[in-house]
Amino acid sequence: MSPLSDSAAPVRVRIAPSPTGDPHVGTAYIGLINYLYARQRNGQFVLRIEDTDRTRFVPTSEAMIFDSLRWLGLNWDEGPDVGGPYGPYRQSERTEIYREHAKQLLASGHAYRCFCTAEKLEADRRQQIAAKLPPRYPGTCRALTAEQVQAHLAAGDPGVVRMCVPLEGSTTFTDELRGAITFDHHNVDDQVLLKSDGYPTYHLANVVDDHLMRITDVIRAEEWISSTPKHVLLYQFFGWELPRFWHMPLLRNQDKSKISKRKNPVSLIYYREAGYLPQAVINFLGLLGGGMPADFNHGTEKFTLDEMAQHFRHENIRTGGPVFDLTKLKWLNGEYLRALSLDDFYAALRGTILSDSYLRPIAALIQTRIELLSQFGDLTGFLLNDNTHPPESVYLPKNRTREETLAFAAEQIIALEAADWQPASIESALKRLGEDKQWSVKENFMLVRAILTGSTMSPPLVESMILFGKARSIDRLRRFLETEKKRPAPKA
RNA sequence: GGCGCUAUCGUCUAGGGGUUAGGACGUGAGAUUCUCAAUCUUAAAACACGGGUUCGAUUCCCGUUAGCGCUACCA
Numbered sequence: 001m002s003p004l005s006d007s008a009a010p011v012r013v014r015i016a017p018s019p020t021g022d023p024h025v026g027t028a029y030i031g032l033i034n035y036l037y038a039r040q041r042n043g044q045f046v047l048r049i050e051d052t053d054r055t056r057f058v059p060t061s062e063a064m065i066f067d068s069l070r071w072l073g074l075n076w077d078e079g080p081d082v083g084g085p086y087g088p089y090r091q092s093e094r095t096e097i098y099r100e101h102a103k104q105l106l107a108s109g110h111a112y113r114c115f116c117t118a119e120k121l122e123a124d125r126r127q128q129i130a131a132k133l134p135p136r137y138p139g140t141c142r143a144l145t146a147e148q149v150q151a152h153l154a155a156g157d158p159g160v161v162r163m164c165v166p167l168e169g170s171t172t173f174t175d176e177l178r179g180a181i182t183f184d185h186h187n188v189d190d191q192v193l194l195k196s197d198g199y200p201t202y203h204l205a206n207v208v209d210d211h212l213m214r215i216t217d218v219i220r221a222e223e224w225i226s227s228t229p230k231h232v233l234l235y236q237f238f239g240w241e242l243p244r245f246w247h248m249p250l251l252r253n254q255d256k257s258k259i260s261k262r263k264n265p266v267s268l269i270y271y272r273e274a275g276y277l278p279q280a281v282i283n284f285l286g287l288l289g290g291g292m293p294a295d296f297n298h299g300t301e302k303f304t305l306d307e308m309a310q311h312f313r314h315e316n317i318r319t320g321g322p323v324f325d326l327t328k329l330k331w332l333n334g335e336y337l338r339a340l341s342l343d344d345f346y347a348a349l350r351g352t353i354l355s356d357s358y359l360r361p362i363a364a365l366i367q368t369r370i371e372l373l374s375q376f377g378d379l380t381g382f383l384l385n386d387n388t389h390p391p392e393s394v395y396l397p398k399n400r401t402r403e404e405t406l407a408f409a410a411e412q413i414i415a416l417e418a419a420d421w422q423p424a425s426i427e428s429a430l431k432r433l434g435e436d437k438q439w440s441v442k443e444n445f446m447l448v449r450a451i452l453t454g455s456t457m458s459p460p461l462v463e464s465m466i467l468f469g470k471a472r473s474i475d476r477l478r479r480f481l482e483t484e485k486k487r488p489a490p491k492a
Numbered sequence: 493g494g495c496g497c498u499a500u501c502g503u504c505u506a507g508g509g510g511u512u513a514g515g516a517c518g519u520g521a522g523a524u525u526c527u528c529a530a531u532c533u534u535a536a537a538a539c540a541c542g543g544g545u546u547c548g549a550u551u552c553c554c555g556u557u558a559g560c561g562c563u564a565c566c567a
Contacts, residue, residue, distance in 0.1 A: 018567050053566055118565080134494040135563065154530075160565055187495050187563090195565040197517045202567050226496055226562040249498080249560095256559055287504060287516090294515080301504085301516055318505080321560065325503050328517045338530075352560095386565095 001141055011043035013214045015076075016050045016206065019061035022267035022471065023068040025324070026221060026251055026259060029075045029285050033248055033317075034219045034306075036291075038077070039309040046213060047079030049090045050206070051219030054198045068268035072278045073305050080215075082325060086213040091205050098200035101208050101238070102161045102193055110237035111193060114141035115152045115159040137162065137190045161194035163234065165205075171229040176217075176246045177319050183229040191230050203227060207234040210243060219246040222321070223258070246314065249289060249321040259324055261417065265478075274386075275352055280333035286312070288322040301333060353384060361467050365459040379459055384466055388454030388476070389483060395450035397443045405447065408439060412448060413477045421470040423462045451480045 013034040017027045038045035042406050047069070051057055066081060078084025088094055105111035114137075116124075125135040142164065152159055172182040193204035198405040200208070210218060225247050235242050253263040260266065265274070273283055286292060291305060291312045303311075329489045337345065352358070366379050382388045396405055411433055419429040449461045452473060458464060465473050 016567090020567075050567065056566065114565095120566090132493050136494095162565095175497095181496075183495070188564075192565050197565075199565090201565070206567090221561095222497065223567090224563055234505075246498085252560080254503085258561070284504095290505055299515060300504090320498055322505090323503055325517070328504065331517055334530090 011038060011041045011045065012214050013038050013043060013217050013219055014048050014210070014213065014215050016048045016209075016220075017065050018050045018053065018056070019055065019058055019065060022059055022269050023057050023061070023065040024218075025266045025268060025271070025285075027065070028069065028072055028074070029251055029288065030219065030248060031069055031284060032072075032285050033246075033291075033314070035074045035076075035305075036309050036312045037217060037219060037274050037314055040042065040312070044077040045075075046084070046086075046215070047076035047089065048213070049092075050082050050202065051090060052091045052202065052205055054197065054199065063423035064269060068272070071268070071272055071281050073103055074282075084130060091200070091209065094205070094209070095199060097212070098194065098205055098317065099198070102200070102204065105163065105193070105237055106161060106489065108237065109164065111161050111163050112142055113144065113149050113152070113159045114162045114190075114192070115144075115149075116140055116155055118149040134187070142190075144435060158198070160192045160196050162190040163193050163237070165190050165230070165233060171232050171396055173228055173232050173245060175225070175228075175241070176244055176315070177317055178247070181225065181228070183226075185229075188229050188233070196320075203230050203234065204232060207231050207238075211235070211238070211240045215243050217244045217246060222247045222250045222319075231492055242364075251288065252321045252323045254323060256321065256323065258321075264324055264326070265471065265475045267471045269469075270475055273352075273469050273472050274475070276329070276333050277336045277348070279334045279386055282308075283336075284329045284332050287328075288324070289317045291317045291430060292428070293303070302332070358467070365467070369459065379457075382453040382455070382458065383464065388452070390450045390454045390481060394454070394456055395447060397446065400443070409447060409451065409477065409481055411437065413445075413474060413481070415492065416470075416474055416477070420486055421466060423466060426462050426465060448477070451477055 015027065017035050017379065030043065031313075035045050037043070049062055049065075051062075052067045062080070069076070075165075076082065078086065078089060080087075080089040083089075088446060091098075100218070102111060106113070112200055116137075120140075121137070124138055129133045141159075141162070146202050168185060170182050170184045171188070174182055175181050191203050192201050194200055209215075216331060228247075232242060251259040253259055255263070255349075257263070265271070272278075283301075283303060286303065286308045287301060291314060293311055293313065293316075296303065296307070296311055337348075340348065362380050362383055363376075366376065370376065377384070392402065415433040416426065417431045419425040430444055431441060432450065434441055439447075445461055446456060448465075449458055450456060452458075452461070452465065452468070470474075
């Protein structure tokens, strides 16, 4: 029986990334699983942008998400940029819909307005934690009379809308990979649905949109399991049919914690700029979780997106969280590189590290610094090589210990992560840190220079960092630290 | 702390009541090569622990432990 033969009911799935920064490798992973599911059942794959958090919103993020997912070949059938019958596909353009639905819940008694201040909530929480109780909203505003609510509203206090979770009973739902999961209602908080700024929280927007967009299968990361009872309750409050839930394992760092940028490159931008091929990345992602039959093509671990769409078995996905092993990804990438024709290989080079758009700005940087064209590589090697690890004699400032230097470098990474990749912000981020920690501008910048270029002599640092890119720069700093930490301190 | 999820080599995984527990990455050794890769051969390396059920459990059940996640007017 072919995997495609049981594809009776048309399905609709979605991924719903938040534009809060660089596109995340976890988004690509969940995107892949969703994409394959839709492809196998002749369904639709929807891309929805969940931009309801104004405080974390990053304007450039959405375009990067589009580019990265397309780079990987995960094309969507409906989305903000391609349209579709259930739009708009950007949640910030749907606020009126959420408000109406919140009103509906308010009217049916499944939600209530809450005017508790942040301070009160914080105090409640602290008390509960001190008393070793689970921190939960105590339900203070459930008892508000219509008059009290009116008074708050009249005074210009919009408050928030909370869902009214039943005090008794429990909610059980089926996870397609794990079976029945039950939560007692006293462990489910009265979640805020509508924030005081008028935007919905994830929980409301997600459920409303999934229903309105006719999503049949919610395939998302494991971290959502604990909030699924809230979502199930919302579907019930509205009287809507439940989708199927598939909770995928979380990608992990080497130490098994949820994958994070502190410990791994998680930006898809990084993988592209560092020279990974999309087919290698997508293949690797498909390996995690084990949805491909072990006997596929004589047990090979190499397969294409189309082959996955043909043979992947969602119900075979393992539920243990896989460690994201860059070593294996690199091996796979090498396999794909070697399999390219020379023409394709050269074209790949010309499209990335040897592209005009990369090389020309580098030329601008060194024109005044060389006397012979043949010296081009002398000053620019660090922009073309991957391994620039400097020896201690290069990176360690006079009068600084190795420990304090490495600790400071760690701070530099954090400061740079928070910076826009513009010359002014890089400079001010580093300078601010230097002032805080009593590092002179010279020591400070020289350390970054040493780590990034492997030398104390280089083209202008900040400009070089811009050319090299944020993702790769930070990755290089992080790899330097990791290697240094593993290296035993040299005996004096 | 509470709730939930998870548990096969270092890592990704296959398997399943009786197996020499298989493959891949990585690691070691060897071959090949002017070098380095690639390639080939080869080696070491795992069923978390304790109870059941059973003639027999790594596999099924329960517990423990550990890891992870959630516990926000973030997603």
